[in-house]
Amino acid sequence: MNKPLFGLILGGILGVFDGLTALLSAPETRTQIASIVVGSTFKGLVAGLLIGFFARKVKSLPLCILFGLAVGALFAYFVTLGTPYFWKIILPGSVVGIIVGYATQKHQETPAVQKTAT
Amino acid sequence: MNGISDAALHHLREVADEPDLSGTPYEIVETLGRGGMGTVYLARDLRLDREVALKVVQLPEGTGDLERLLREARVLARLEHPGIVPVHDAGLLPCGRAFYAMKRVRGQQLDEYARAAPLPERLRAFERICEAVAFAHAHGVIHRDLKPENVMVGPFGEVLVMDWGVAKVAPHLVGAFCCSPSSPGDEGLGRGRSAAKLALMGARGEGSGGGTEAGTILGTPGYMPPEQERGEVDRIDERADVWALGALLGFLLKGKEPPPRPLEAIRRRAMATEPAQRYPQVEELAADLSRYLAGLRVDAHQETVLERAGRFVRRYRTPILLILAYLVMRVLLIFFLDR
């Protein structure tokens, strides 16, 4: 699996969880949870993809983590606009960026092995 | 005469067995090893001032068409692959034996290497063996004597498949090569004393494609498939090497712990009694092993749901751990931010 794809998938999964945790951190948003999860997932997918491309280009773990943090924080910042949940959004979003940055840099790109894969 | 001491007797037996290298540019330095099929010496090539491994083998009766054997040697000498020991020279000695000079390989035999190397490293070495053998197959050459003693592992983990002395060469390839002129890289093969030079690769009685007489048994017990053990020469094809590779894999899997089931399944399929039940080609065996190493499902093994789940977790261990770490962190954030 290549790094951008890996970042995309990991970012997406973390995005889903990020969205769902709104049920715990801000129960009052329950009615909007579907759109929150979709938005959060989309944010995770895009951030993961970008971080994946970055990790492929730049072979440095610290830089990749820093890039992940920046992208995660930036995207989360856009989400915070117009909401009262600045830290509740910016912190988890940044952590997602850091995790994806770390994971994509560590991830070994393997050539496709023929036939049956799961 | 006061008799010969044990030490002198041992020495005399050795020197009496020394090949007659007069007329060749080689000089024996020491004996590297003896096998049932010949002796390998460390020799010095006086012409090029370098050390070579010199294998001296006895020519069997009825060696047959020497020209054909020479052509076979050419085919084998052209197997240029990092995993195959290059043959520099070949010829007939005045003492009636044949020799071939190869690159001197430094390293450990696979059996020694396997004693110390962890399983993943052993499996990677096995993958490289498969690559070399597959390359030879692609050039119409079947090794027929793959065993731990015939594989060397260099100091940097490089793998070299040695001793192609009982290799079988596809007839169509022998024909094809015989028409092409000698290249400078042949280093003497078929040139110079060409009349006297003959192939060594066929030195044990095997000929090309159908050169080995039916009923002739070549190879090593435990590392040759049933059809080879029965001397059914006509039935020997690439799948004979697949069987031997299975045996090699079994050797590499030996240890205190029983081998993982998918690996055992790969070994079993490679070593199926019927050639038709084996991997049809070495590439497929290697691909199945690569799938195992990549954490994918192997063709040879029907896995249970539990095994599948376990493999998934093993394969994606890092992301799974990261997701779990994220969730823990998230819970902690909720806890602290809401206080």
Place this chain on the structure above:
Amino acid sequence: MDSRAGDRFPLTRRSVVEATRDADPDVRRQGWESLVASYWRPVYKVLRVRWRLDREDAEDLTQEFFASALVKGTFERYDPGKARFRTYLRTCLDGFAANERKAARRLKRGGGQSFLSLDFAGAEEELRRYGAGEELDVEEYFHREWVRALFGLAVEDLRRWSEATGKAVHFHLFERYDLEGPDAPERPTYAELAAETGLPATQVTNYLAAVRRELRRLVLERLRELTGSEREFRDEARLILGIDPVKSPGGPK
């Protein structure tokens, strides 16, 4: 006969085991003499070491064993299809020694009836110097001593070859490096041998290579004589020298 019956160059390259069955009594006797020359030492040693006979009894029994074999045609009855000749001979020896032991209980043998001139003192010296091979079973011990005898004869052949062909320096080098060298505290180097003989070092290498080739040929000739069949000859050659002599130009034709 003389213990150096094997000193002659072999008259033919045919098996002396076969010669013991020849219609011509002279050929038969010659074959028998060659067999004695090659086998008496291992026979004597087995009697001394494994049958624990004292020196005198072992000497007598060695003489009697070969004399009885000649009279009874023991070697003529050998069937190459069933066993190696040396195995056959050792089995005969065991049977003979067992019978003699029984007979000795009833009647003290006369002894001293030597009609073969064998160098028993030399064999005793070998026993003293090279041990009784306690770690080996009787078959292995017999084989080891037989190989020693075989090489002993071949080295004697080599000495005569060097004298006959004016290659005394060759043999001297061989003696110093290959015969004495393995037991010397420090084996001489080729350079030292070169200085000793006034030859260039490369010549020492060449001379030694030539003399070893000759030794190999002579060992194979002796072996050819002492084995009962072509197959046995090849098997023994493979066992002793690690080679298949069939294609060797130096080997028997």
